[in-house]
Amino acid sequence: MQLKAENLSAKRGEDLLFRKLNFCVNSGEALVLTGRNGSGKSTLLRVVAGFIRPESGKVTFQSQGTESRPAREACHYLGHRNGMKAELSVSENLHFWKDFLGGFEGGTGLSIEEAADVIGLSSITHLPYGYLSAGQQRRFAMARLLVAYRPVWILDEPTAALDAKADAMFSAMVRNHLRSGGMALAATHQPLGLDNAQQLEMRGFEFDDLEEMV
């Protein structure tokens, strides 16, 4: 399996935030985006996930023996927001995502109970999501990655506001995903503890000014 970005440029407002990016992530690999606040990490992740149309270029996903397709079809996106309804129970939220996302070739999703067990919160899936602490809510947003299989995990500051134990739990989850052939693209200021991750430094709008000055 391979995720490939070719000649990728994107605008925010009137200006290009990055241009002509090329990168390739293979099965079992992670790409970590670095760069100061506002440098374009979230924007790039949202382009890969299909939420923002690129100005040029494309991102494709290919698995062995199949046609390449838009990368967004192969992605899970865990952004700053948790994507859960406060009024529904945890279990209802996760069932919604499992049914909505459906399957994807090459893997199977866990049951709600199994996923809740992985994140260490199997005893509270009956509670309304809105009752949970911020850290518990974030953990269940992570469980969403497990209930439906997608080979590519797009992670935008996934562990912000988590305690050290939850941090370690999530790193283990990502390492396990990579070991079983998945891929991850992550923007994070806290290291995820991934060995041999590729790094891509985003430079933001100011990089254009610098280029023009030299």
Ligand SMILES: Nc1ncnc2c1ncn2[C@@H]1O[C@H](COP(=O)(O)OP(=O)(O)OP(=O)(O)O)[C@@H](O)[C@H]1O
């Ligand atoms: N709709 C918009 N119109 C104009 N500029 C925007 C818009 N959305 C974002 N920006 C700008 O694009 C730049 C990149 O934002 P982005 O969220 O991708 O950065 P980031 O590297 O993820 O930052 P952080 O580390 O703070 O999360 C920022 O300067 C932001 O102000």
